[in-house]
Amino acid sequence: MVQGTASGVGKSVIVAALCRIFARRGYRVSPFKAQNMSLNSFVTKTGGEIGRSTAVQAMAAGIEPITAMNPILLKPKGDTTSQLILMGKPIRDVTASEYFEAHRNLTRRKMSAVRKAWNEISSRFDIVIIEGAGSPAEINLRRQDVVNMRTAKMALAPVILVADIDCGGAFASLVGTFVLLTPSERKCLGAFLFNKFRGDPTLLGDGMEKITARTNVPFLGIIPYKQGLGIQEEDAVPKKVQGSLDPAHGGVKIGVVYLKHISNFTDLDPLAWEPGVQLTYVTDPIEITGLDAIILPGTKNTSEDLMLLHRSGLADAITSAAKRGAPVVGICGGYQMIGEAIEDEDQTESDEQFLPGLGLLPVKTYFRKSKVLRQAVFSPAGGSPFLSNRDIELEGYEIHHGRTGRLRGARPAFTTDGKPEGCVSADGMIFGCYLHDLFENDLFRRNFINSLRQLKNLDPIKSPPVNAKARREQDFDKLADMVLENIDIDLLDRLARLENVA
Numbered sequence: 291m292v293q294g295t296a297s298g299v300g301k302s303v304i305v306a307a308l309c310r311i312f313a314r315r316g317y318r319v320s321p322f323k324a325q326n327m328s329l330n331s332f333v334t335k336t337g338g339e340i341g342r343s344t345a346v347q348a349m350a351a352g353i354e355p356i357t358a359m360n361p362i363l364l365k366p367k368g369d370t371t372s373q374l375i376l377m378g379k380p381i382r383d384v385t386a387s388e389y390f391e392a393h394r395n396l397t398r399r400k401m402s403a404v405r406k407a408w409n410e411i412s413s414r415f416d417i418v419i420i421e422g423a424g425s426p427a428e429i430n431l432r433r434q435d436v437v438n439m440r441t442a443k444m445a446l447a448p449v450i451l452v453a454d455i456d457c458g459g460a461f462a463s464l465v466g467t468f469v470l471l472t473p474s475e476r477k478c479l480g481a482f483l484f485n486k487f488r489g490d491p492t493l494l495g496d497g498m499e500k501i502t503a504r505t506n507v508p509f510l511g512i513i514p515y516k517q518g519l520g521i522q523e524e525d526a527v528p529k530k531v532q533g534s535l536d537p538a539h540g541g542v543k544i545g546v547v548y549l550k551h552i553s554n555f556t557d558l559d560p561l562a563w564e565p566g567v568q569l570t571y572v573t574d575p576i577e578i579t580g581l582d583a584i585i586l587p588g589t590k591n592t593s594e595d596l597m598l599l600h601r602s603g604l605a606d607a608i609t610s611a612a613k614r615g616a617p618v619v620g621i622c623g624g625y626q627m628i629g630e631a632i633e634d635e636d637q638t639e640s641d642e643q644f645l646p647g648l649g650l651l652p653v654k655t656y657f658r659k660s661k662v663l664r665q666a667v668f669s670p671a672g673g674s675p676f677l678s679n680r681d682i683e684l685e686g687y688e689i690h691h692g693r694t695g696r697l698r699g700a701r702p703a704f705t706t707d708g709k710p711e712g713c714v715s716a717d718g719m720i721f722g723c724y725l726h727d728l729f730e731n732d733l734f735r736r737n738f739i740n741s742l743r744q745l746k747n748l749d750p751i752k753s754p755p756v757n758a759k760a761r762r763e764q765d766f767d768k769l770a771d772m773v774l775e776n777i778d779i780d781l782l783d784r785l786a787r788l789e790n791v792a
Contacts, residue, residue: 291447291478293422293438295463299454300485302343303521303769304513305421309351310770312417312786320415321347322445324404325362325423325437327372329553329590333687333726337663338378339363342556346521347419350766361407362400362436364389367551367591367639376403380661404436408445417786420447427470439475448480448785451507456486456515461497468505480785481510483777488515510785511777519765528555532569533562539749541566542742545581547608547624548573550598551591554689557621558585560729563756564739575607582742583617584608586624588726592655592692593640596627596647605648612650617676617742618720620651625712625722626692629653638691650720651713652700655692662688668704668711668725670734674718675741677703684734686727694724730758 292308294301305321312319326341333339338357345355357378364372367383374381374389376399411418426438426449442449451467453460464482471479482501484494491512498509528548535541546558548571562569572578586608589595599605612618620628628650634643634657647655668684670677684704694713696702702710703721712723729735736755743750 291420291422291442291445291449293426293442293449293451295425295427295451295453295460295467297424299452300513301421301452302347303519304450304452304483304485304773305419306343306347306350306521306766307769307773308419308782309347310766311774312419313351314767314770317416318353318414319351319417319419320353320411321351321359321421322408322411322418323360323421323423323437324408324441325364325400326360327364327366327423329365329551330556331363331365331554331689333663333665333689334378335665336378337665339375339380339663339689340378342554344421347421349762350769358407358410361403365553365590368594373590376400377407378663400436404441405444408441412445417788418445418447420445422449425467426451426475427467429470439471439478442478443474447478449478450481450483450510450785451479452483452485454486455484455512456488460484461501464501465504468507476505479505479507481781482507483510484512486515487512508778508781510781511773513773513776516769516772519769521765521769528571530571532559533564533567535568536566539566540743540746541568542582542739542746542748543568543570543580544583544585544742545570545572545578546585546587547571547599547604549587549589549595549623551589551595552587553590554588554622554726557587557726558729560735560756560758560761561739563758563761564735565751565753566743567739572604575603578604578607578611581611581616582746583619584611586618586620586627588621588689589623589627591639592623592626593632593634593642593645595623596632596645597640597642599627599648600646609648609650612720615719615745617745618650619676620722621728622688622690622724622726625651625653625724626655626690626694628720628722629655629694629713630697631655632657632692651715651722652697653694653713653722654697655694657692659691662690662693662724664688666706666725668706668723668728671702671704671710671712671714673701673714674703674721675744676718676721676738677714678741679733679737682731682733684725684728684731686725686730688724689726690724732756732758 330342332345340360363375703712
């Protein structure tokens, strides 16, 4: 099991690395996270919703993500409210106090889901790499903990405790966590691990030996800080600017509106892999100026984010840019926002039953309590240079409460299962749909970029498109190699108890 001294220390990436390491050695390996809190999620083939980081770890292990890998998912809708998802299905919205001081029925239901999921995963795989959440030393939440030491004890899993040395205070973080654990919890600790180290390891002197002498816990290793690996984390904030323009041959600058409740922004990562593309996340109306395209991504709270767009002036800036001819794309919640209006009679997302949209597409969204969760295949329907390749199939997934209908005979942007889906404007410069992972599809992504280049009178990129799946596989291997070079592999094998693996 991999736990951390705090959130953001890199647990998700370490788990992905260990999954790839053991999978390359021929073991059947799976990730497991009892409880995830994240706005980045993924839909399994059976229509279950799990945290995106757990799905990425499954991909690193070379297996299909399944619901049992992440039995509890909390998707924040506000500062104190989250949607509770058990075994892939939404149950209801809960406040933090309701969840952590839950009624006995909910507590039993959560633990039942965790045990059932654990039994399924542990019976199917040789090795399971479990991820914790936050810190096991949150003593105010110890009684309600289902994801850290309670899971470690249930699984009889030795714990690798990770500290982010780049933040400073890593020695104190490890010792402080150790001191706050109960005696029985300390017995679960199998190793310490430093992550994100910059510089010369000899500068640490005999610090690690002194910590081991105090705690009797050995160090597994020191993982260096490495940029550009492209491993999707749980809820990491995206870099402000990704990719780079090509001064010699020209390039395109794509702006992504950074929403307060932005979700699944990893949909857009592959755009920055294309040559001559700069992806920038915008938060101020002035940043809209000079963009070659604008993308509104998914959000867990479309209504609140739409109201924030209007209040901040971003809505006016986007519509003004669209009137000047700037292409605009909306995905999921972004698609809902660029329509004419949102109706929420059941107050699924907010107290507002009607909200005006940006009015860029002739569509209207109606919120319902039931949630659409499915993997899907879309095909472009034409009517736009961005949708011109009608013969390709685009794989992705849908996660949404809203149902969006086209108005006044508006044209669909895609088809799925023979049915029209999404919407494209009359001039073809604006389109939206519900398909997450749209830009993971290589041919569609390259056509999108070349269409933007054509609008700027630039020559198309003629090299083969970046293979997104192959790139992710390479990133997993690079990550695994880096971790292997910097850990005590014999200690890792002892922690994994490989002698007990048939």
